[in-house]
Structure formats: C-alpha cells, structure tokens
Amino acid sequence: MIVFPAIDILGGRAVRLAQGRYDAVTVYNDDPVAQARSFAERGAEWVHVVDLDGARDGVPGNIAVVERIARETGLAVQTGGGIRTLETMRRLTDAGARRMVLGTKLVTDERFVTDAVTEFGDSVVAGVDARDGEVKIAGWREGTGVPSAELVAELTGRGIRHLVYTDISRDGMGTGINADAYRTLAAQAGFPVVVSGGMSTPDDVRAVVALGDAVAEGVIIGRALYEGTIDLSGALAIARREA
Template identity: 50%
Template sequence: MIVFPAIDIRGGRCVRLTEGRFDAETVYADDPAAMARRWADEGAEYLHVVDLDGALAGQPVNLAIVARIAAAVKIPIQLGGGIRTLANIDAVLSAGVTRVILGSVAVREPALVKEACAVYGDRVVVGIDAKDGVAAVEGWGVSGGVGAEELAARMAAAGVARIIYTDISRDGTLAGVNVPATRALAKAAGIPVIASGGVSSLADVVAVRAAAADGVEGVIIGKALYTGAVGLPAALKAARGEEA
C-alpha cells in the first residue's frame, strides 16, 4: 500500500484546512519544495499535492511552485486543484507532474474526463470528495448532486484508472479514516481507490491496509504528519505490514 504525504499549497505556502474550509487554515511551512524534500528524504514513494488557490480559481494557479517541487524530488507527484480542461492537464504534466487529479469536471463534464483518459491513460485520476455520501464540487463548497458511489462507477466506465476518495467531514480533523465508505466506493467502482481524510494514527493506516483486498491501494496523510501525530517512517512500515 502506498502512503502519500499531502502538500496543500495556498498563497505560496504549505497549509492544511479543516473540513476543506478556507477559513480554517493552518500554515505549516513557507516553502512547499523544502517540505517535499523532507518527505522524500523520509522515504515517501509518491507525493499528493493540491493547488488550493487553483481549486478556488477554477484553473491551476501555483504551477511555478509545483514545478519547483517536481525538480526538488525524484519521486512521482500527483496534483489536483482547478484542473478542468485538456489545456490545464497539458500545463500540469509539463510542470513535471506524473498524474493529474480531476475533481469538479468529473461531475460537471464527464465527457471531458473520458476524452482525457483516452489521451493520457492512467495519468488521469479522479478525486471524489463527498459529504454524507454526496459528491461536492468547486473546492468542496457546492453539492454535485450525485452519490459518491454512483459517480465512481460512472468514472470507471469512462476509463478512469483510479479514484481518490475524500470524506470531507473528516479531512483535517484527525477523526479517523472512513474506511467502510472507502471500501464500499472501491467495490462500486471496481478500480483502485486511494483513501483520504481523517488519518489520526498508525491504526488508521493499518485499517486502510486491511481494505486492500477490496481495492483500496493507498492512503493520503496530511495534518497527522504535520502535527507529529504520525511519523512518516512508521506509517510506511505500517503500510507494509511491518511493526513500527
């Protein structure tokens, strides 16, 4: 199972939000590229980066910073936040990103997702961010009016290779991963799913790993790493089934 340290960029800095609320922000570092190097040095195999400014603007905003992150580490990066056109995807991939995460367009423009999958294959990931089982869009501020599991099945049919599932109510809260919902979504989609939102301890990493047989292939960890509640080396060991 892959552990993805999260780097959320807003205003050029590395921040974390609580429940996706922009009025509940904590700044953890002024240099996202330096943070990326730290996680790589601690053994990270893959980074999960979010352009929060881009999510609000509806187009990538921090690509210069993303390019610095990509240049600073030798491990792959997946990026989400405001990627809503094929031109956006081209720009993001040109910045050194390995996989792009499509969010709002999965609800608003499923035909674009299908076209993107035809062009870029497994470099396209869909992020399904849900509250009470319903997908949200536009930086999590608007209901997408479709159930998360139904959307996951649609995206798999469109050719999407994997999904990132975030329980918004748990994101940044250290309240624990919603493993049952993640497992159910993976079963509904029939493609690999990465769990996101709420990791609070190594027990969450172990719980996600237990869902691997149902198609859950990884977990994204944000606030727990930044607060020290979880150490990355220990999380990596837990993900491998080793004692921390």
C-alpha cells in the same frame, strides 16, 4: 500500498484546511518545495499536491511549484486543484506530474473527461469529495446533488482506473476512516481506492492496510504528519507491512 504525504498550497504556502474551509487555515511551511524535500528524505516516493488556489478559483496558480517539487525532490507527484482544461493537464505533465486529479470537471463535463482519458490515460485520477454521500465541487464549496455512489460506479465505464475519495466530514479532523464505506466504494468502482481524510494515528494507517490491496491502493496523510501524530517513516513501514 502507496503512502501519499499531502501538501496543500494556498498563497504559496503549505497549509491545511479543516473540512475544506478556507476560513480555517493552518500554515505549516512557507516553502512547499522544502516540505516535499523533507518527505523525500524520510523515504516517501509519492507526494499528493493540492492547488487550493486553483480549486477555489478554477485557474491553477502553482504549476511552477509542482515542477520544482518533481525536479528537485525526485518524488512522483499526484496533483489536483483547478484542473479544468486539457492545456492545464499538458502543462502539468510537462512539469513532471505523474497523476492528475479531476474533481469539478468529473461532474460537470463528461466530454472533457473523455478527452482527458484519451490523451492522458492512466495519469487521470478521479477525485470524488463527498459529504453525507453528496459530491461537492469547486473546492468543496458547492453541492451537486450527485450521489457519490452513482459517480463512483460510472468511473470504469469512463476509462478511469484511479480514485481518490475524500470523506469531507473527516478531512483534517483526525477521526479515522469508515472502513465499510471504502469496501463499498472499491466494489462500486471495480478497482482499489486511495483513502483520504481522517488519518490521525499509526493505527489509522494500519486500518487502511487491513482493508487489503483490493480495496486500498493508497492513503493520503496530511495534518497528522505536520502535527506529529503520525511519523512518515513509520507510516511507510506500516504500508510495507514491516510494522
């Protein structure tokens, strides 16, 4: 199972938002690249980078930071936030991104998704962010009326094989995961899911591992790493079933 330590970038700094609220920002590091380097030094192989400026504004503003993280740390980068054009995806690929997460466009532009999968294949990741079963877009600020179960069930037919599913109500809140919900999601998708939201303790990581490889491809851990309630090296050991 992949452990994705998370770096959310807003205004050039590594931050975390509570439940996606831009008025509830905690700054953890003024240098996202240094933060990524510290993750690599503790054994991480992947990093999940979110361009919060891009998610809010629809125009990515941190591609240069993604490039530096990929080049200077050797981490495999999964990134999202403001990816609305194929040209942006080309720039991110050139910058070294291994996976690119589509959120808003996944809901609003089916043709774009088809073109993205045709050009970038397995690098395309569905980013489904939901509250109370409804998909949210534009940095979680806009409702869509689209049931998350309906969208997830369509992914395989659209050629997508990776899914990051964020339970917004749990994101940044340290409440653990809804295990049954992820089992249902994996069954709906037809492939394992990257769990996002709710990580607080090592037992939460164990709960994700316990879902099994058919349900959980990986887990994204953010605030808990920064606040020290989960140790990254320990989480990696749990993911390898060594602890």
